[in-house]
Amino acid sequence: MTKQLAFYFDSSRCSGCKACQMACKDKHDLEVGLNWRRVYEICGGHWENQGSAWTPHVFAYNLSIACNHCAKPVCRDVCPTGAITKRKDGIVLIDTDKCMGCRYCEWACPYGALQFDKTSGTMTKCHFCYDSIDNGKPPACVSACPQRALDFGELSELKKNCHGTDSVHPLPDPTLTEPAIAITPHKDADRAKKEKAGIANRQEV
């Protein structure tokens, strides 16, 4: 069986501190507007009025998402230049020397992983800190998480050991790209799906 590296994310542990996002930006010196890892805040629910008392029935949870290094990377399939490739360990990389900046992969990726760098005129995305991986170290985001909500490893083992899923609201249908991610959902994730809860920090991510 071929190897597929993947991220693990425990949504029930995440406090939304965004240390992972900042560690990624810091390590890769990303410009303003470029966020290879993003923390989405999903909020929903309502307040119930009983006389003069208000009872909250609200919920909120976070999803820390980067490139999922999908098993069926739609970005690689649509890229005309062949700049996007998948390594033997499953990491999806962009060769900026080939990218012509047509931004077509940006349309195709349902996770918003591909981001355009105005300075270089090419697409960029999370590359799993392959330099660290090759030296036996974890990616910057995993190292930075104070809650240990982020981890990485072989996808099949992560799914087996952590009972992770790749289908959590508001992530897209996983059959589109077969993302290499294992998520332990927050307790309110099902409710959020039923109530079609939205992303509260849309402008930020």
Place this chain on the structure above:
Amino acid sequence: MPTGRKRKKRGSQTDRKSNVPENAWSLLVFTLLSQISVGAFCVAEILNFSHSQEFGKKGLHFFRLYSRLFVLASAVLAGISAIFHLHKWVNAYHAFNNFRTSWVSKEMVFFLLFMFCVALLASMSWQKIDRKHIQQVFVMAGLLCGIALVYSMAKIYMLPTVPTWDAWTTPGLFSTAVLILGSLAVACMCQALLGSTKSSFLTEKIRDRWSRKTLPALVKVVMFFLVIGILISGFFAYRLMTVDAAGSGASMMGPGKQILLFFRIFFFILGWIFLVFYLKKLRIEEDIQGKFRGLLYSAFIFLAFAEISGRYLFYVSFFRTGL
């Protein structure tokens, strides 16, 4: 305390999810001109084949030459405008690398092959090389590449992650644009030749033939596909109203899109009215001097506006599913 420093604008989610693509004008010019060139090539070569006897040797030569030069010029302009869409155009030569899975690569390959066929045919006409079999082979190759080009162009937008575009209406909109603008471009070219003082090669017989049969037939083809185009636009608008792309149940047919749809239908109807007047004029008196050309040119401009507003409506309806 406010520092007075201006904050750099952040790349918001709307940049990535629901906006018109950057440099949309270059995409628009590329799509429209390449569709006009493919449509005009198909229609002109069908006319070349079916009317070769009636056009006469001289008439046929000039019709071929002008139609092929027009198609080539449109295709070259389309190619140039496509470059402006790229942010790192020095890497554009890599665009053919992923022919196996990428529809953009396929589009580029078929576009270049189509241009090659048209350039070869135009140079053969220019040099007066009348090798019938070679011409037929390249005409067939050009037709196939042109059809493949339009199909690839539509497939580029039919992404499973963009539910508003991933439907039969996308190839429907693209092929009606090819047939409407292509047929009308050839009709305008015939009309321009009729009106030109330098077209002494057109005999009375050819002028009469074009005025009585060729031009009305072309205009009727355009009017037929106009009806199809209006119907497909309606289906597209209906899809925008019903598809739950955002997953929130909200309609994708906001006021801005309604205005663009209105402009598209309005210009379609205006073009239709001008074509009806043109046909009526042709029925009353034959137009061997091309004096009714204003009506036909106006119809072309209105229908080009209809396609431009339709294409903008298409772009603004972009909505990627997921995050």
